[in-house]
Amino acid sequence: MAARFNPIIIGSERSEAGIPAAMEILRAGGSALDAVERGLRLCEDNLNDHYVGTGGLPNARGVVELDASIMVGSTRAFGAVAAVKNYPNPISIARKVMEQLPQHSLLVGEGAEAFAEYLGFTTVELLTPESKKLWLKQLETANSESIEGENTRATSGDERYRLASLELVKRMAPHTGPWGTINIIALDQFGELVCGVSTSGYPYKHPGRVGDSAIAGAGNYSDIRYGAGACTGRGELALRSGTARTIVENLRAGQDPETACANALLEARALPDDFRAELRCLSLTQDGRHGGAAGMEGSTYTLMTEHSTAPEFRPRRIL
């Protein structure tokens, strides 16, 4: 008889909206794939979360565009969608890409929406009154900063990003005009290790901008032999550095999950970037070891085992 693995699930900040239901699936003997999809759907449907799914903050035109991906550790099967409008659960479309379009891995924009329509998924207005209000409010803040100072003054990466975004908004939406993706990684009793990522991406992004969340090796990677890695935060750094794959390569080299994440972050940090902002990593292995790293004091990740009665919060290594 095959050995039974002890189910475990971890997630980034705010994944606690979905992790208990995902753990219920694992406890009942369900698959990591179902658990990750269920957990992320609940996060996508959480109207209080403005960085994923319905209620996510919009792009420079005021339109919400979503990215998501899912990866299975035993086969390295990968499904992803990017820049999807009007469909509230991109993680489910990503899963269907993996299962029903195995000749492809990633669909974007109109093509992804056409596939979702073919599947019979229903559309909704993703921009809620509250997320529109937040979008406009942050825009006003950025506007007053640009009146006070010069676009050339030394600012943090986040501020510079906001100022550059304001230029986009001025061009694209002149009349109306803490980030955070969600990662969930689960191990089921059969030893399958699945990693899922979902996001509305950086607010004020250029329409069509795709971040790391939809890209294998950048924001999401799972390889059952070594472990899984996922990222939140500034996706362009994870894209340029191949951060999720670097985490897994570090695991392969024998590093523990926390160290693997920390060293992957250090590599991304070494890149020049005028828009530098927080990038965070998480990792889980098939033998149930886990860890995370971040730049900001107090950063945590969420954990549940079969024995947890509620989500537990674990510190990430701070660099």
Ligand code: GLY
């Ligand atoms: N990490 C999410 C994004 O950059 O869109």
